[in-house]
Amino acid sequence: MKNNRFFPKMDAVGEMPKSDRTAWLKGGAFTCKVPPRTPLDKPWRIVLIGAPGIGKGTQAELLSERLGACHLSTGDIFRASKCLQPSEQSPAIKEAMALMKEGKLVSDTTVLNLVRERVGCMKCSGGFLLDGFPRTIAQAEALDNLLLSEKVKLSVVFNYELPVETIIARISGRRTCSNCKAVYHVATRPSSVPGVCDHCGGKLVQREDDQPEAVRVRMKTYAESTRPLIDYYKKQKLLVTIQAEGTPEEIYQRTRLLALTL
Ligand code: AMP
Secondary structure (H helix, E strand, O other): OOOOOOOOOOOOOOOOOOOOOHHHHHOOOOOOOOOOOOOOOOOOEEEEEEOOOOOOOHHHHHHHHHOEEEEEEHHHHHHHHHHOOOOHOOOHHHHHHHHOOOOOOOOOOHHHHHHHOHHHHHHHOOOEEEEEEOHHHHHHHHHHHHHHHHHOOOOEEEEOOOOOHHHHHHHOOEEOOOOOOOOOEEOOOOOOOEEEHHHHHHEOOHHHHHOHHHHHHHHHHHHHHHHHHHHHHHOOOOOEEEEEEEEEHHHHHHHHHHHOOO
Protein backbone atom coordinates (compact mmCIF):
# COMPACT_ATOMS: atom_id res chain seq x y z
CA MET A 1 0.00 0.00 0.00
CA LYS A 2 1.43 3.41 -0.95
CA ASN A 3 -0.81 6.38 -0.41
CA ASN A 4 1.63 9.31 -0.27
CA ARG A 5 -1.26 11.61 0.50
CA PHE A 6 -1.53 14.81 2.39
CA PHE A 7 -2.35 14.21 6.07
CA PRO A 8 -2.27 17.54 7.96
CA LYS A 9 -0.85 17.88 11.45
CA MET A 10 -3.56 20.35 12.43
CA ASP A 11 -6.63 21.73 10.71
CA ALA A 12 -5.37 22.67 7.27
CA VAL A 13 -8.49 24.31 5.95
CA GLY A 14 -9.41 26.61 8.85
CA GLU A 15 -12.98 27.68 9.33
CA MET A 16 -14.46 26.22 6.14
CA PRO A 17 -18.04 24.99 6.75
CA LYS A 18 -18.48 21.27 7.32
CA SER A 19 -20.70 19.27 4.97
CA ASP A 20 -24.21 18.96 6.41
CA ARG A 21 -24.28 15.23 5.40
CA THR A 22 -27.90 15.47 4.20
CA ALA A 23 -27.25 12.93 1.42
CA TRP A 24 -25.99 10.41 3.97
CA LEU A 25 -28.47 11.05 6.79
CA LYS A 26 -31.58 11.17 4.59
CA GLY A 27 -30.53 9.02 1.61
CA GLY A 28 -32.52 8.60 -1.62
CA ALA A 29 -32.68 11.71 -3.78
CA PHE A 30 -31.49 14.10 -1.06
CA THR A 31 -28.29 16.02 -1.71
CA CYS A 32 -26.03 17.96 0.67
CA LYS A 33 -26.88 21.66 1.01
CA VAL A 34 -23.32 22.32 2.18
CA PRO A 35 -21.22 20.07 -0.06
CA PRO A 36 -17.97 18.58 1.24
CA ARG A 37 -14.86 20.71 0.86
CA THR A 38 -12.60 19.97 -2.05
CA PRO A 39 -9.67 18.06 -0.55
CA LEU A 40 -6.22 19.61 -0.78
CA ASP A 41 -5.00 16.32 -2.27
CA LYS A 42 -6.61 13.07 -3.47
CA PRO A 43 -9.74 12.28 -1.41
CA TRP A 44 -9.30 9.95 1.55
CA ARG A 45 -11.63 6.95 1.63
CA ILE A 46 -11.26 5.47 5.07
CA VAL A 47 -12.94 2.76 7.16
CA LEU A 48 -12.71 3.09 10.95
CA ILE A 49 -13.07 -0.05 13.06
CA GLY A 50 -12.84 -0.61 16.81
CA ALA A 51 -14.99 -1.65 19.76
CA PRO A 52 -18.02 0.49 20.67
CA GLY A 53 -17.00 3.49 22.74
CA ILE A 54 -13.35 3.39 21.72
CA GLY A 55 -13.60 6.89 20.30
CA LYS A 56 -14.12 6.24 16.57
CA GLY A 57 -16.76 8.95 16.37
CA THR A 58 -14.44 11.53 17.95
CA GLN A 59 -11.56 10.55 15.66
CA ALA A 60 -13.92 10.62 12.69
CA GLU A 61 -14.79 14.23 13.55
CA LEU A 62 -11.14 15.29 13.84
CA LEU A 63 -10.22 13.44 10.66
CA SER A 64 -13.20 14.93 8.87
CA GLU A 65 -12.28 18.50 9.91
CA ARG A 66 -8.67 18.05 8.83
CA LEU A 67 -8.89 15.80 5.76
CA GLY A 68 -12.17 17.24 4.47
CA ALA A 69 -13.71 13.76 4.06
CA CYS A 70 -17.32 13.31 5.17
CA HIS A 71 -18.06 11.45 8.42
CA LEU A 72 -20.47 8.67 7.42
CA SER A 73 -21.87 6.79 10.41
CA THR A 74 -24.57 4.15 9.91
CA GLY A 75 -25.54 4.61 13.60
CA ASP A 76 -26.25 8.29 12.84
CA ILE A 77 -28.68 7.27 10.07
CA PHE A 78 -30.68 5.22 12.57
CA ARG A 79 -30.52 7.96 15.22
CA ALA A 80 -31.67 10.54 12.63
CA SER A 81 -34.66 8.30 11.80
CA LYS A 82 -35.87 8.65 15.40
CA CYS A 83 -36.83 12.24 14.59
CA LEU A 84 -39.22 11.08 11.84
CA GLN A 85 -42.95 10.75 12.55
CA PRO A 86 -43.90 7.06 13.14
CA SER A 87 -45.90 7.17 9.86
CA GLU A 88 -42.70 8.15 8.00
CA GLN A 89 -40.68 5.26 9.47
CA SER A 90 -40.50 2.13 7.33
CA PRO A 91 -41.00 -1.27 9.07
CA ALA A 92 -37.27 -1.96 8.54
CA ILE A 93 -36.30 1.27 10.29
CA LYS A 94 -38.70 0.59 13.20
CA GLU A 95 -37.18 -2.88 13.64
CA ALA A 96 -33.66 -1.42 13.39
CA MET A 97 -34.39 1.13 16.12
CA ALA A 98 -35.68 -1.59 18.49
CA LEU A 99 -32.55 -3.72 17.92
CA MET A 100 -30.31 -0.71 18.37
CA LYS A 101 -31.89 0.16 21.73
CA GLU A 102 -30.90 -3.31 23.00
CA GLY A 103 -27.37 -2.95 21.64
CA LYS A 104 -27.94 -5.66 18.99
CA LEU A 105 -26.84 -5.43 15.36
CA VAL A 106 -29.36 -4.46 12.71
CA SER A 107 -29.64 -7.08 9.93
CA ASP A 108 -27.09 -6.98 7.12
CA THR A 109 -29.95 -6.68 4.60
CA THR A 110 -31.33 -3.50 6.21
CA VAL A 111 -27.91 -1.90 6.62
CA LEU A 112 -26.84 -2.77 3.09
CA ASN A 113 -30.07 -1.38 1.62
CA LEU A 114 -29.40 1.91 3.44
CA VAL A 115 -25.81 2.05 2.22
CA ARG A 116 -26.74 1.17 -1.38
CA GLU A 117 -29.32 3.99 -1.34
CA ARG A 118 -26.42 6.30 -0.44
CA VAL A 119 -23.97 5.07 -3.05
CA GLY A 120 -23.38 8.69 -4.15
CA CYS A 121 -21.52 9.29 -0.87
CA MET A 122 -19.05 6.52 -1.79
CA LYS A 123 -17.93 8.32 -4.94
CA CYS A 124 -18.18 11.84 -3.51
CA SER A 125 -15.16 13.92 -4.52
CA GLY A 126 -14.64 14.91 -0.86
CA GLY A 127 -13.93 11.30 0.17
CA PHE A 128 -15.41 9.56 3.20
CA LEU A 129 -14.79 8.19 6.68
CA LEU A 130 -16.99 5.17 7.32
CA ASP A 131 -17.72 4.80 11.03
CA GLY A 132 -19.70 1.76 12.19
CA PHE A 133 -19.88 0.19 8.73
CA PRO A 134 -18.90 -2.47 7.82
CA ARG A 135 -19.54 -4.41 11.03
CA THR A 136 -19.68 -7.97 9.68
CA ILE A 137 -17.75 -9.89 7.04
CA ALA A 138 -20.89 -9.97 4.84
CA GLN A 139 -21.06 -6.15 5.01
CA ALA A 140 -17.34 -5.84 4.22
CA GLU A 141 -17.73 -8.07 1.15
CA ALA A 142 -20.75 -6.07 0.00
CA LEU A 143 -18.79 -2.83 0.47
CA ASP A 144 -15.92 -4.22 -1.61
CA ASN A 145 -18.36 -5.05 -4.41
CA LEU A 146 -20.02 -1.65 -4.21
CA LEU A 147 -16.68 0.19 -4.36
CA LEU A 148 -15.53 -2.02 -7.23
CA SER A 149 -18.65 -1.23 -9.24
CA GLU A 150 -18.20 2.50 -8.53
CA LYS A 151 -14.49 2.24 -9.45
CA VAL A 152 -13.24 3.71 -6.19
CA LYS A 153 -10.76 2.19 -3.75
CA LEU A 154 -10.33 2.33 0.01
CA SER A 155 -7.23 4.28 1.07
CA VAL A 156 -6.81 2.63 4.48
CA VAL A 157 -8.63 0.94 7.38
CA PHE A 158 -7.80 2.40 10.81
CA ASN A 159 -8.32 -0.15 13.59
CA TYR A 160 -8.43 1.38 17.10
CA GLU A 161 -7.52 -0.85 20.08
CA LEU A 162 -7.92 -0.35 23.86
CA PRO A 163 -8.42 -2.53 27.03
CA VAL A 164 -12.09 -3.27 27.80
CA GLU A 165 -12.12 -1.50 31.24
CA THR A 166 -10.92 1.75 29.64
CA ILE A 167 -13.62 1.47 26.99
CA ILE A 168 -16.35 1.04 29.62
CA ALA A 169 -15.11 4.21 31.42
CA ARG A 170 -15.22 6.11 28.15
CA ILE A 171 -18.73 4.99 27.31
CA SER A 172 -20.21 5.87 30.71
CA GLY A 173 -19.02 9.51 30.38
CA ARG A 174 -19.94 9.94 26.74
CA ARG A 175 -22.52 12.55 25.76
CA THR A 176 -23.81 13.26 22.25
CA CYS A 177 -25.46 16.38 20.87
CA SER A 178 -29.14 15.61 20.23
CA ASN A 179 -29.02 18.01 17.27
CA CYS A 180 -25.69 17.83 15.36
CA LYS A 181 -24.42 14.53 16.88
CA ALA A 182 -21.08 16.00 18.04
CA VAL A 183 -19.50 13.76 20.68
CA TYR A 184 -18.23 14.90 24.13
CA HIS A 185 -17.00 13.25 27.33
CA VAL A 186 -17.80 14.63 30.78
CA ALA A 187 -14.17 14.14 31.93
CA THR A 188 -11.91 14.17 28.87
CA ARG A 189 -13.77 16.29 26.33
CA PRO A 190 -16.30 18.46 28.16
CA SER A 191 -18.37 21.10 26.39
CA SER A 192 -17.73 24.73 27.46
CA VAL A 193 -21.19 24.93 29.06
CA PRO A 194 -22.21 21.62 30.74
CA GLY A 195 -24.97 19.85 28.84
CA VAL A 196 -24.85 22.24 25.85
CA CYS A 197 -23.17 21.58 22.47
CA ASP A 198 -20.33 23.99 21.60
CA HIS A 199 -21.10 23.74 17.86
CA CYS A 200 -24.85 24.29 17.69
CA GLY A 201 -26.17 24.90 21.23
CA GLY A 202 -28.09 21.57 21.13
CA LYS A 203 -28.79 19.53 24.28
CA LEU A 204 -26.17 16.88 25.20
CA VAL A 205 -27.65 13.48 26.03
CA GLN A 206 -26.49 9.96 26.93
CA ARG A 207 -27.38 7.52 24.16
CA GLU A 208 -29.84 4.74 25.06
CA ASP A 209 -27.34 2.17 23.82
CA ASP A 210 -24.67 3.58 26.16
CA GLN A 211 -26.66 2.25 29.15
CA PRO A 212 -24.76 -0.61 30.95
CA GLU A 213 -26.82 -3.63 29.75
CA ALA A 214 -26.79 -2.47 26.13
CA VAL A 215 -23.03 -1.88 26.37
CA ARG A 216 -22.49 -5.49 27.52
CA VAL A 217 -24.41 -6.80 24.47
CA ARG A 218 -22.54 -4.44 22.12
CA MET A 219 -19.13 -5.62 23.40
CA LYS A 220 -20.07 -9.28 22.88
CA THR A 221 -21.43 -8.57 19.41
CA TYR A 222 -18.26 -6.67 18.52
CA ALA A 223 -16.06 -9.60 19.57
CA GLU A 224 -18.13 -12.12 17.60
CA SER A 225 -19.10 -10.22 14.45
CA THR A 226 -16.79 -7.26 13.95
CA ARG A 227 -13.34 -8.34 15.21
CA PRO A 228 -13.01 -10.79 12.27
CA LEU A 229 -12.77 -7.69 10.04
CA ILE A 230 -9.26 -7.14 11.41
CA ASP A 231 -7.99 -10.24 9.62
CA TYR A 232 -10.13 -9.49 6.57
CA TYR A 233 -8.48 -6.09 6.04
CA LYS A 234 -5.04 -7.33 7.12
CA LYS A 235 -5.20 -9.78 4.20
CA GLN A 236 -6.05 -6.88 1.89
CA LYS A 237 -3.01 -4.98 3.29
CA LEU A 238 -5.25 -2.06 4.22
CA LEU A 239 -5.13 -2.39 8.02
CA VAL A 240 -3.34 0.08 10.29
CA THR A 241 -3.75 -0.58 14.05
CA ILE A 242 -3.63 2.37 16.45
CA GLN A 243 -3.50 2.28 20.26
CA ALA A 244 -6.41 4.51 21.29
CA GLU A 245 -5.23 5.66 24.73
CA GLY A 246 -4.70 9.37 25.46
CA THR A 247 -6.56 12.48 24.42
CA PRO A 248 -8.38 12.69 21.08
CA GLU A 249 -5.58 14.97 19.83
CA GLU A 250 -2.87 12.45 20.85
CA ILE A 251 -4.75 9.64 19.11
CA TYR A 252 -5.16 11.79 16.01
CA GLN A 253 -1.41 12.54 15.91
CA ARG A 254 -0.63 8.82 16.35
CA THR A 255 -3.02 8.03 13.49
CA ARG A 256 -1.35 10.68 11.36
CA LEU A 257 2.19 9.39 11.97
CA LEU A 258 1.13 5.86 11.04
CA ALA A 259 -0.72 7.11 7.97
CA LEU A 260 2.41 8.94 6.81
CA THR A 261 4.31 5.65 6.76
CA LEU A 262 1.81 4.04 4.37
P1 AMP B 1 -22.93 3.09 16.40
O1 AMP B 1 -23.32 4.50 16.57
O2 AMP B 1 -22.03 2.86 15.24
O3 AMP B 1 -22.40 2.48 17.68
O4 AMP B 1 -24.28 2.29 16.05
C1 AMP B 1 -25.36 2.25 16.96
C2 AMP B 1 -26.22 1.02 16.68
O5 AMP B 1 -26.76 1.10 15.34
C3 AMP B 1 -25.51 -0.31 16.74
O6 AMP B 1 -25.40 -0.81 18.08
C4 AMP B 1 -26.44 -1.18 15.88
O7 AMP B 1 -27.61 -1.51 16.57
C5 AMP B 1 -26.81 -0.21 14.76
N1 AMP B 1 -25.83 -0.26 13.64
C6 AMP B 1 -25.08 0.78 13.20
N2 AMP B 1 -24.32 0.40 12.16
C7 AMP B 1 -24.58 -0.91 11.96
C8 AMP B 1 -24.08 -1.88 11.05
N3 AMP B 1 -23.15 -1.57 10.14
N4 AMP B 1 -24.56 -3.15 11.13
C9 AMP B 1 -25.51 -3.48 12.03
N5 AMP B 1 -26.01 -2.63 12.94
C10 AMP B 1 -25.56 -1.34 12.91
